[in-house]
Amino acid sequence: MTKKFQSIKGFYDVLPERQKFWRFFEGKILALLDQYYYEEIGLPIVEETALFEKSVGSHTDIVEKEMYSWEDKLNENRLTLRPEGTAGCVRALIQNNLAYNGPIKLFYRGPMFRHENVQKGRQRQFNQFGVEAFGLPSFYVDAEQIIFLNRLWAELGLKNITLELNSIGDSEDRVIYKKKLVDYFKKNQNLLDADALKRIETNPLRILDSKNPKMQDLLSKAPKIIDYLSKDAKDHFDGLCALLSENNISYKINNRLVRGLDYYNRTVFEWITKDLGSQGAVAGGGRYDLLVENLGGSKTFACGFGIGIERIILLLEGNPSLINANPDIYIINLGDKAKVFAFSVSEALRESGLKVALNMDESSFKSQMKKADKSNAELAIIIGDDEVEKQVVQVKFIRSTGSQETILNSDLIKFMNNHFI
Ligand code: HAM
Secondary structure, eight states: OOOOOOOTTTOOOOOOOHHHHHHHHHHHHHHHHHHHEEEEEOOOOOEHHHHIIIIITSSSSIIIOEEEEETTTTTTTTEOOOOOHHHHHHHHHHHHTTTTTOOOOEEEEEEOOOOOOOTTBOSSSSEEEEEEEEEEEEHHHHHHHHHHHHHHHHHHTTEEEEEEEEEEEHHHHHHHHHHHHHHHHHGGGGGHHHHHHHHHHOHOOOTOOOOOGGGGHHHHSOOOOGGGGGGHHHHHHHHHHHHHHHTTTEEETTTTOOSTTTOEEEEEEEEETTTTTOOOOEEEEEEEETTHHHHSSOOEEEEEEEEEHHHHHHHHHHHHHGOSSSSEEEEEEHHHHHHHHHHHHHHHHHHOOOOOOESSOOOHHHHHHHHHTTTTOSSEEEHHHHHHHTTTEEEEEETTTTOOOEEGGGGEEEEEEEEOO
């Protein structure tokens, strides 16, 4: 028997039903990105493996376990399917000298790849919108990005997404803090699981993020980074918190929020929902003021975030009434002359900005009516050869009263525009 191929585990087709939600999301976020003056950059999906080792960090789950990497023997290079977008964006910023004329705000979209355990909301190929602001040191940028996301949730009609916030200080603060934390973990070594024991030397901050129920008590009593911030880092965080409060943004300070990527400093944040089970983070980000320099550029302040598109789509699918992908009008037509006329009416209505579905088969009136109903259009226009003769159409209010009106052809566009605007 011929083999029927299946997509690879963790890699999915986006079927038309889902694509509708995707387009709704993209429409909303693109309009907002314009409002906040972010410019789009297109980035390659493949980068050198070393780029991620140096930015995301060699001792992170992403680099240690999750990257799709291979040896490009022709060019003697190690390559990787990007697991995230910030590293490539910074590489492009440096390579193309994009910060030469001062601050620049960029966004990108597309697939990312992580070889993770697959579950609801967690895929091996997933899509992000990434948003990055370069060259701006003040906490106003951090606040603007957080408020951007708050506005996005409102635009999408999504509720139940809450903000968690922390500061992980500057690198000098973290040197002191890490020592305290390692001392604390070493004193309590018998309470650590194998993963945590491994991380004591390599990445002790990540232990704070552990979900192991047996370690929660120990972790809740661990020293808090917020108590080890320098004055500048503390002022930055306090300024951000005050600005968010002034703008009516609620947040919870989560002292154990450290993020899974090593490039961050100062502000880190995540927007979380309880509606997706354990994969609740729909967006995450923060400051990374050292990354551009660490990758060979000149000192450039930076702050950004990534949104997980599939997780947003799952939330939208739970609430399908939020999106309106229906036509405004469904045109029913019967007879040869009617068909020709209906075609030109549909074009004229589209020209005036309306969404129009035109019946194009030979089916009966009853069957066309059923299709009009199924399309969820608000109005149906009915055209028979009789109507063509009299220079009129019938307009039926199929979503509301069910009543029908005869409208002169010459008045149709005006009638529709009055109705829909
Ligand atoms: P991240 O937190 O690793 O950050 O990913 C951002 C978002 O991508 C997550 O909040 C989640 O919604 C989504 N996501 C991550 N992994 C998966 C997965 N396996 N399946 C489905 N969705 C997933 C970053 O990637 C940073 N580059 C964000 C950033 C930009 N920080 C500064 N600038």
